[in-house]
Amino acid sequence: MRIILSGGGTGGHIYPAITIARAIAKLAPGSEFLFVGTKQGLEADIIPKEGFRLTTIEVRGLERRLSWNNVRTIFQTVGSLWQARQIVKSFRPDIVIGTGGYVCGPVLLAASLMRIPTIIQEQNVIPGITNRILARFVNKIAIGYAEAAKHFSRPDKTVFTGNPIRPEVMSATRSEGLVALGLDDNKITVLVAGGSRGARSINTAMLDVYRRFSGDKKIQILHVTGQSDYNSIVGKIKQAGIEISKSGNITIKPYLYNMPLALAAADLVVFRAGAIGLAEVTARGVPAILIPYPYAAENHQEYNARVLEKNGAAIVIRDSELTGEKLVNTIADLVACPEKLRAMGQASGKLGRPQAADDIAKLALALVRS
Template identity: 35%
Template sequence: MQRKVIIAGGGTGGHIFPAIAIANALKKIQPDIDILFVGAVGKMEMEKVPQAGYPIKGLEIAGFNRSNIFKNILLPFKIWKSLRQAKNILAEFKPDAVVGVGGYASFPMLRRAQKNGIPTLIQEQNSFAGKTNKILGKKAKKICVAYDGMDKFFPADKIVFTGNPVRNNITQSAVTKEDALQHFGLSSQKQTIFAVGGSLGAKSINEALQPLLPTLVQKDLQLIWQTGKPYYETAKAAAAPYSSHIKVHEFINVMDFAYKAADVVLSRAGALAIAELCVVKKPVIFVPYPFAAEDHQTSNAMNLVNKKAGLMIKNDEVGAQLSGVLFSLLQNRALMEQLEKNIGELGNPNADMVIAKEVMSIF
């Protein structure tokens, strides 16, 4: 009997890539399964999901705007409208289960499905659950989590510890360090830093790195710098005199190469970034984005810092502290090895399959 599943959510790569990984794993288990994605109109998923080969429908929904309160005037209307759209999608597609991965579209779809008695599963990526997932968790059949202590947000009997799904091109990458360094035009004789701020870049990380460029070169260190679009031209100009040591990219598609080339990673603390770093086993300095909902990035990073599986610098202190923390870490072989070992123990390269099996179990 052919099964049908809706996967709802998106907004950022951090929600979309795990969702696609779950869909691919469901297809491996049951090749004829019918999967429909539901996202938010105008968001990244409307482009990325069709590229991955899946159909998607968009809801007209937006989140609460924390920076401009006036933009929230239409929010109740948008929520009402998106709930109606969700009702129509359910009536038309008739899914056996609905999976929520977080992001705006997740709430109306799961809320409606629960009202209609359709089994739902939540994939909670962060160590601090958002308000909507806490509401949805009461009626969800299963809640797949990646951090311990989640019973303070959800009913303990519904929690399944699965880890966060990571893209196949990272979990199954066969690239060698030599190949990776060559790809970026770097030397295998020098230590390499990889700085990444998520798909849109990270202003504070970029601004803290720029004045350090001459020192990096002086210390004969190499940098792979993913800046994101807004900072790309500035960074390119700043790095121009040091092009042998510093490689600036607006966006890196071959993340497995960048991770493999790196001795140390400087990163935001989104759930997807952390899941990838655990799988690739790299010493990392986290600079959490402090304006994420409920400041969940700080909570994610602290979870690793407490296990001696990462270092952390606060966003507003990165300008003052980065050089000290970064250069002393690169000189401390023992600390690098300890961080590498501890973060590696937290990785789960098969999380997508584990979650897919949980989805199959709620039909």
């Protein structure tokens, strides 16, 4: 079987595509894959390193306002559609799958017009503009949240699969995570991260968390600041007179390459609300304090977070309402109430869809066979 996958710009679009490809490869050994992205996106670096073939097209996203840039983008899109058609015609795929990002537009549209089976994977509760347009043309829409279905006009096309996560998220064990990260099994582990680039508002609020919990015997904190904020945060901690090296319960890192191990060790997470991050959290059944990124398109992170909150799996704090005191009190309340933490973890696990990649792979195979 021959498969084209398209998704780019951010890791949240690229890694799900890779995960889906590997799930298909397990079900259909010998399959050939071609990824289509852009030269500017992270896919140009990530896809070849993951061992997959990548080809690129020239395309850019529309701004969410009237502008001359949008006029230029529309003209460029005509050219990218021609490029995409040539790629599809040359590779002759049995199916084309898009996982998000504006690069998906011309690729999925070209395949659909050529009557090749197509699937888009919508990760968020509120669909992006590209997927809303593509929904009119593709054969199936694999949604990450059941709540997303109402935003598409063709319910017969939508299939609730959940969002695909890396297999290592589920294979990692708590004991492995604790050992790898030098953590204490007798303490409650709080994992704090704002995404691969960090989150300044969360990092700033953490200064009060350090003041409150430094040296605490019941809790340990693993804080991933992001590369850009790391030196600043470490400097502010020193200015505040907090000696992290002597605390015995605080670890600060600029970036974490083994996040699956950290999730396996975590008893509570403080996260943004990106769809793939939440898919990993719920697959592991970890309770969460969520601070959605306020500038995400259509405010989709808050909608994602509210699904977990409604189901008792998370506490949501808006970024505009986040203070060090509020974060300290929220963490302290949960740590002091193991029963509530346990109940939130169970609720989180019920939302998890660790088999999502396999379900999307099966959906793709069934579409090809039909």
